[in-house]
Amino acid sequence: MLTDQQILRIPGPTPIPPSAERAMSQPMTGHRGKNTSELISRIRPGLKRVFGTQQEVMILTGSGTAGLEMAVVNTVAPGEEVLVIVTGAFGDRFAKICKAYGIETHIFEEEWGKAADPVEVQRYLQEHPEITVVFSTFCETSTGVLNPIKQLASAVKEVSDALIIVDGVSCVAGTETEMDAWGVDIVVTGSQKAFMLPPGLAFIAASKRAWKKIEANPQPRFYLDLKKHLDNIVKDTTPFTPAISILYGLERVLELFEEEGLEKVYTRHRLMMKMTRAAFKAWEIPLLANDEDASPTVTAVKPADFEAEEFRKVMKEEFALELAGGQQHLAKEIFRIGHMGYCSPADMLQAIAAMEIGLVKVGKKVEVGKGIQAAQQVYLNEGKVLA
Amino acid sequence: MLTDQQILRIPGPTPIPPSAERAMSQPMTGHRGKNTSELISRIRPGLKRVFGTQQEVMILTGSGTAGLEMAVVNTVAPGEEVLVIVTGAFGDRFAKICKAYGIETHIFEEEWGKAADPVEVQRYLQEHPEITVVFSTFCETSTGVLNPIKQLASAVKEVSDALIIVDGVSCVAGTETEMDAWGVDIVVTGSQKAFMLPPGLAFIAASKRAWKKIEANPQPRFYLDLKKHLDNIVKDTTPFTPAISILYGLERVLELFEEEGLEKVYTRHRLMMKMTRAAFKAWEIPLLANDEDASPTVTAVKPADFEAEEFRKVMKEEFALELAGGQQHLAKEIFRIGHMGYCSPADMLQAIAAMEIGLVKVGKKVEVGKGIQAAQQVYLNEGKVLA
Structure with a gap:
């Protein structure tokens, strides 16, 4: 053959668009130079549009899981209780990360292959008012299920002040994501799915409400410290060396989204x-x-x-x-x-x-x-x- | 979309294999340096296998038409009469090239969409013993017809000493080509068809019989002088600057042919x-x-x-x-x-x-x-x- x-x-x-491949093969540039900061300044608005948010979208060099862990360590303070909605292997991953940090983790598990029911999640939260953060996958990659995040967020908000944190790795940029309008507090995604880039970058945004909790959170973190990332992205830079080639690809992919x-x-x-x-x-x-x-x-x-x-x-x-x-x-x-x-x-x-x-x-x-x-x-x- | x-x-x-694209994007090298001559030495055996010949296959930087003209100017001496088998636009191109050189050109035209009949071609040659060269397309790109070159060559040889020159641009490397076994005197092809490379190179080989005629032919030519190309290719070089990137792609494509x-x-x-x-x-x-x-x-x-x-x-x-x-x-x-x-x-x-x-x-x-x-x-x- x-x-x-x-x-x-x-x-x-996924396969990578030829023009993104070409963009990624341009000569390497210094990550503290003007080239990279101009590149980041061109990327920022497009990422916000994809996330459906007015907030900054931070760029983390790491895989999707690094982004998920970032969401956990920045929002959950020691001693808090969280709820993880598990509809497959990636919901399970959220739970594993929480447990790794000794967080008291409630699991709301749905049969794999089905979406979580917002009414049942709401009932669970009513029974457990101590829960401060709710984690859910958006598309559960392991089962091909799209959880109804808009409805879930709405149901949570009716009964709880818990933050709503969403793993959007395998669908953001492939399906409508309206973080602000839906009242989602954190959305995480990665570069290698609907963003059609190589793995290596995670994107993460937080709501105003989330930022308050993040800034008050004493949980130790360094590389995954969201506030560090925020302080840098508003100045068109990153706290640590970014995967520059993929950033060039990202710029091109965001252009392709606009073209289409x-x-x-x-x-x-x-x-x-x-x-x-x-x-x-x-x-x-x-x-x-x-x-x-x-x-x-x-x-x-x-x-x-x-x-x-x-x-x-x-x-x-x-x-x-x-x-x-x-x-x-x-x-x-x-x-x-x-x-x-x-x-x-x-x-x-x-x-x-x-x-x-x-x-x-x-x-x-x-x-x-x-x-x-x-x-x-x-x-x-x-x-x-x-x- | x-x-x-x-x-x-x-x-x-055609599309280009990713590994050939990568091969072609390596840093430029000097065409008189060791890199290029080593590259050419690696290419030569593979090209011969594709052509089905023990003769050298010369590499001309130019499009397929340059290769066709090369075939004409090297083999036809002023005053000779030739036969062009026309089964479509590319047979017609051979005729146009011959006429541009003032060559007396017999046309054997078949209805476009049909292959030439070896028996009829043979009859034509019997009626015109003054013909010294027969030109035919192998695959007629304009009609999707594959002329039966093996049978044509055999039929020609039965009645004539005319050289048999074949335009194989759109099929060599996509269909069996046995230049030596079939007794074809010159085969020309290009890089952008079954060789799955960008346009820019033509490949051409000549039989021993053809070389005798070529060396005796006083027709003026310089860039397209086959003998110059032969003298160089045996020393792993080209008489004029070759399209080096495509040569790197060619090396890779020949490897792919061997792999498959x-x-x-x-x-x-x-x-x-x-x-x-x-x-x-x-x-x-x-x-x-x-x-x-x-x-x-x-x-x-x-x-x-x-x-x-x-x-x-x-x-x-x-x-x-x-x-x-x-x-x-x-x-x-x-x-x-x-x-x-x-x-x-x-x-x-x-x-x-x-x-x-x-x-x-x-x-x-x-x-x-x-x-x-x-x-x-x-x-x-x-x-x-x-x-």
Whole structure:
């Protein structure tokens, strides 16, 4: 087969736009020089638009998990009690970070593959008024579920003053995020998902309410000290050496978002989700999440009559097309398709037509053409929304 | 729609493999230094394998047309008569070059969309024993026809001592080329087709028989003087400054051919051709060439009930997928799909699924899913040849 081709359809990292690749390959520059501060000044407004906030969006050099830990150590004071909404492996990660700091951590766990119910979360908070911070994932990457953050934030606010902290790693920039309007206190995301960049940067913003708590919080921190980052970003710099190449890529990606239009970016992601789901429905292969809970950026599939791992292997061998497996107890039970970032409806036509062949190869009885046809029909019915 | 995506499905240039892009972006080096001569020494054996020749393959910095002109000026002495087999725009180009030099040029023209018949060419030569050189295109890019060079060369040799000169620009490295075994005297090709590199280099090899004629030929030439190139290439250099970056890309591409296996490269091209043709047959849209004459690298389509240009426009607007139009009298009558170079069966699944949507958009009555299904079936039936 054609070597040197990789069709990356995992839920991040995603392929990188050629112009972002080019931007990242420009000569290295000093991180305390004018070049870098001008670069950061150009980046700041675009990041705010993606987050839907008037607040500063800080740029942390680290992976998404560093961003999650940053959210924890800056907001939770020793002795406080927090609630973590767990709908999958990344909700679980929030809980693990809290526990690592000895924080008394309430877990509100939903069956993996379902979104958290704001009413039930609200009830839990009413029963536990001592909770000061609520953590939730936005898109749960491990299950392809999009938690209803707007409704969750609203439900929390009705009964509690707890801060609302959101892990938006695998969906911010791929789905509407209105941090200010929804009353979310902290949003964290990373560079390698819908931002279509290499891993290496995390982005994090805090509400005015959060900043009060952060500034009063005695929890020790240094590299992850949000206030240090805030004091620097307003001066177009970072407290510690940033991943400069990725910053150049970020500038370009933010331009691409503007060129396409952020609303269209979100619509494109939703269309790719619908195409993917339509195909699996046509093949009568169970999707892990139902339509209401489905994420526009990643789809998890739970096959009943073939091996997920075998299917992934075939896709890699036949088409160099990489799909993700499951995590934790869903490992080997599911596979996941990323449709985010640098990914178009044409790319999903490719992935779906190829997966249909892969299904035949693993012995799944499918009528060849039926799944891709369903996806094509979704595009024909709804593709004009991208125009 | 997703900006910064271009799906290039024209018959060259083709997309460039990422590792070739990286190879081409290494620091510039002096063309008379050790780096470049070592590079050329690594390239030479691989080029010979692709050409199927023990002779040297010269590297000319120029486009394919420069290579064609090189073939003409080196082999045809003033006063000689030549035969040009014209099956499309590039056969016509050979004729134009000959005429520009005042060469008495016989034209053997076949209806565009058909391959030349060796028997008829043989008959023509028998009637015109004064002909000293026969020019033919291998793949006629403008029509998607592959002329039967092996049979043509054999037929010519039976009745004539004329040199056999072949324009292999749009198929060498995408289809079996056995210059020595077939008794072809000169093969010319370019870097931007099945070699999957940017335009800028032409490759040309000559048989022992051709070298005798070349060395005796008084036709004035300087930059295009093949003997100068031969004297240099055997010393791992070029007579004039070469396009060094593309040479680095060429080294990488030749490695990729070895990794995949040249036979598999050819099989992949043939499979992509079959997938493409199966789709158009399922859609009942006429192909310009019949199955026997079809090229593994490019397919020309002659729609009867929709506008080729309108279809190309829709494909560009909807999917950023670029198809080629027709040339000369076939302009606006046909469109052409490149399936060569850095292009995989998965890429053809994408192009075909997207074209199916494009056909609906231009009002062609097609059953959605039928064409892509036919292509998928070809892959399922024959794809194992790539394993």
